[in-house]
Amino acid sequence: MAxxxxxxxxxxxxxxxxxxxxVRQRLLQLPAEDVAISVITEAELRFGAAxxxxxxxxxxxxxxxxxxxxxxPWSSDAAVEYxxxxxxxxxxGTPIGPLDLMIAAHALAIGVVLVSHDRxxxxxxxxxxxxxx
Numbered sequence: 001m002a003x004x005x006x007x008x009x010x011x012x013x014x015x016x017x018x019x020x021x022x023v024r025q026r027l028l029q030l031p032a033e034d035v036a037i038s039v040i041t042e043a044e045l046r047f048g049a050a051x052x053x054x055x056x057x058x059x060x061x062x063x064x065x066x067x068x069x070x071x072x073p074w075s076s077d078a079a080v081e082y083x084x085x086x087x088x089x090x091x092x093g094t095p096i097g098p099l100d101l102m103i104a105a106h107a108l109a110i111g112v113v114l115v116s117h118d119r120x121x122x123x124x125x126x127x128x129x130x131x132x133x
Contacts, residue, residue, distance in 0.1 A: 004034045006072070006107045008100070008116040009044045011132065012037055016061050026132040032068050038106040040099055042071040074106060081105035085124065096120050
């Protein structure tokens with residue numbers, strides 16, 4: 001199988017915490033190679049774990065998650081998508097947070113479905129979205 005889905009940070013967090021069982025159930029139905037995260041999401045997960053240094057369980061969960069799902073590096077193609085999207089949203093006066101915009105650009109650049117519960121991504125032209133919650 002080939003990569004089909006890119007989890008945003010919230011979806012990855014839901015899978016880690018188990019507070020949205022639909023996300024975890026859907027992940028269990030798919031081969032791990034069908035799902036990945038952006039290196040941007042990896043950075044946010046690692047930040048979350050580092051922010052809680054006394055909670056070893058969080059670090060273990062994040063490490064296991066990152067061992068299971070590939071983290072895609074950001075590319076020049078993603079940077080081009082990001083620049084174009086950012087210009088478009090700023091012209092409209094409706095910017096999107098930079099990390100969310102980078103994740104959306106990454107999904108567009110590699111041609112996969114972005115998995116997110118966050119409504120902000122609905123504003124991104126051409127993006128394919130699924131909400132597993």
